Amino acid sequence: MSNLQISQLISEEQIQTRVKEIGAELTKKFNSDEVVAICVLKGSIMFFSDLVRAIDSDIICEFMGLSSYKDATVSSGEVKMTSDINSSVAGRHVLIVEDIIDTGLTMNYLQQNIKNRNPKSITTVSLLFKPDALKEECEIDFYGFKIPNDFVVGYGLDYQGYHRNLPFIGQVASLN
């Protein structure tokens, strides 16, 4: 078990309120069109499951495995696909759902990867965004919260596999 000191940065209530707001904006944007929503495993699972329930459109849920962190708290700088989605996205609206934009490498990789499959449109959303950590320009349509350049856990985000089940976003005070 990890012995992190975790202090709450974003409460469960704040997350739930913001998710509903983003869901309402996406409902407006998609205007009842069918959308293939892609959950980026594993960090986006909580955000994805709450968000898709806040969007009033026909949603096809898909899951993609990507890794850029290997049990570490700094990005390896390399994005690798570990499992692909099952549906074709050619000619369809796509919603990419990320947990956090840190360096921006993962979101850029994802956008390029999906773009190559000729979708009708790509919309991107991330729960968290660390503007001070960006290493490359990254286009994002919606985000939940801007946060400082510190390592966070909870609501799907882990440290060495732990803490994904916290209902809030916590800042890590010390790492051992």
Ligand code: 5GP
């Ligand atoms: P990027 O490619 O933007 O550097 O990183 C994206 C991925 O790195 C995220 O999907 C997430 O899995 C991981 N990541 C980035 N920052 C954090 C953080 O503060 N905490 C945790 N747990 N994961 C992070």
